[in-house]
Amino acid sequence: MRLLDMIKAAGIVGCGGAGFPTHVKLNGTFEYLIINGAECEPLLRNDRYLMRNHADEIVAATAAIADELSIPHAVIALKGHYHDEVQALKAAVEKNGAKVDVFELESFYPAGDEQTIVYEVTGRVVPPAGLPSQVGAVVNNAATVYAIYQAMSGIPLTRKYMTVTGEVGRPVILNVPVGTPLSYCIEQAGGSKLDDYVVVTGGPMMGKLVKKQDVNTAVVTKTTSGILVLPSDGYHASSAAMDTRRMLIQARAACIQCSYCTQMCPRHMLGHPIEPHRIMRKMAVSIDTGSMLDDSIIRSAQLCCECGICETYACPMGLKPRKINAMLKRELGAAGIRYQRTDEQYSPNPMRDYRKAPTEKVAYRAGVHKYYNYEISDLITAEPDRVDVPLSMHIGAPAQAVVAVGDRVQVGDVIALIPQDKLGACIHASISGRVTAIGDRVTIVKE
Ligand code: SF4
Ligand code: SF4
CATH class of the missing domain: 1.10.1060 (Fumarate Reductase Iron-sulfur Protein; Chain B, domain 2)
Structure with a gap:
């Protein structure tokens, strides 16, 4: 199977942004493949975790994409002060003899903005309202490339690495199935230290606010990169x-x-x-x-x-x-x-x-400096008894369910497909169990 077909079959979308389907984004001719490891939102640490602990896989997938698409320049761009991650990636490049450069960015926000990182790496300005491809570049986030590595072994995108931090008992990197309730994620990080709080999914600058009363129904999607528990009388709550x-x-x-x-x-x-x-x-x-x-x-x-x-x-x-x-x-x-x-x-x-x-x-x-220097390196892998997997967590048309209530599914089974001739991504069961409801989400409950 061609790499783009593997990526499509694995349901991969941009893990760090709006969720543009990756098989569509990579379908073109490019001079530069840029892997975005800037993780420029303050507080987030999950891409750093992946670059530190899965450098071989990220470098291998980067080289494979560049090779498959004949892209002459493959670059992993991350901040120079991510010393351990820079070292891990350079060691992986050397060990594997990969034709991949490691580019060190300054520590500024938003270094990981797609158009900003293209300029930093190539010296070319993407035209206003334009796409990186107009200047010969394509950008994929480090977590997306890790998902591509897994797709190369036939593993679809069903789990997310996220940073759970802020007013929680124990800030962690959390790996959970797509569709996991935010409340479950907060519990895994030791629970909220505050009675009254709000949650921001994503980073503190561009993340989305979720009210406390909604944390049981709001779930992890393919694009969730962080869960920040913040005071209900702070900047984020009042701004929203x-x-x-x-x-x-x-x-x-x-x-x-x-x-x-x-x-x-x-x-x-x-x-x-x-x-x-x-x-x-x-x-x-x-x-x-x-x-x-x-x-x-x-x-x-x-x-x-x-x-x-x-x-x-x-x-x-x-x-x-x-x-x-x-x-x-x-x-x-x-x-x-x-x-x-x-x-x-x-x-x-x-x-x-x-x-x-x-x-x-x-x-x-942004009122979050208190949490800025938290040491977050522990990984917790967890799985709830029930997931609600959204059918729309990407740019494009919602996926169409191909399972019925009562069906038994195994983790990794396709549960929804891209509607014909539409932009989108397919979706897989993120836990094994029985389908108990289908609406704009597919509910799966362990048996
Ligand atoms: S949010 Fe403000 S600073 Fe950022 S691109 Fe828009 S106008 Fe510029
Ligand atoms: S006061 Fe007006 S011009 Fe000055 S930064 Fe604020 S919005 Fe912009």
Whole structure:
């Protein structure tokens, strides 16, 4: 079987991002294969765990992809200060005689942003709203490449390595089946130290907030990389609670047009025509966004990667340019307005190197520095008695169940397939047991 077919059969999607199906992403011609080991979100440690403990497998899969797709440059990019991981990967490259380079990044956020890492490694700027393939690159996260290694042995993507940290008894790297409830994961890490808390899935900058009352029903998906237990009166909870109208009124009343949000914006620094302070100025004139969707400044919100630097790190007034951009992106998308891609060449801002946000400072501003230096190296492998495997945890159409209630399944069995002629990924049973319910999730209970 061709490698891309193995990846498709294993249901692999980008493990560190939005979950784009990997067999589609790799279907092209590239000069650079970049393995993203930046793990740039403060607090997350799972990719580092994999690079430290499974360096041979990551290097082998990287070399196999480059070989299969005839990609001349294969690069694993991670932060230079990940000393143990850099050493492990270099040793694996040498031991296996692999044609793979190890590229050391500075420690800044968002070093792992796809367009940022492409520039760091290749010196080429991906055009605004463009794809890395436009400059000859394809980027895959380190955990995705580890999943590809397993797919090469016929093992599908059914389990996740995640960081569980914050206000928990024992911060850990956790390996559990897809579909595991978040509450089970928190218990494995010694439970919450707080009675009242919120959970962020992912990193503290771009992760999604889950309320305490939802942790029994919210589950681990193929893209979950972290579970952070945080105080219910902290930055994340209050930021999520702010409604759109209040956010816009604040922008109107308090934006001092200092332009720090623009000066620090990583996409602006790559030379992309996005200037969040100008978007904020427009929003101060009118909070009726519908009448402004034709405006080129408003449309530039589509170039925002929602990294959060502008609101968490840059803005001295505590305003929310990222949230406003996200809102505009939704409205522009709903109106069918797409940013026009171009092949024009862009150059980074000459100040870019001086405007990188150090990761540790970002952790301070995000209110999570308390957990920043936690030593997290222990791995716990666990399995609940019941999983609820979502049929949509990737970009594209939801997978279609091919099992019925009452069926017995073994771990690794296909339970849902990609609908014909659609973008998507197939899904496998993550534990052995009986199918007890099928809706937008397949519930499997151990017998
Ligand atoms: S979230 Fe803010 S800093 Fe990040 S890309 Fe968007 S506008 Fe720029
Ligand atoms: S950093 Fe804050 S105050 Fe300054 S221009 Fe941007 S949104 Fe306005």
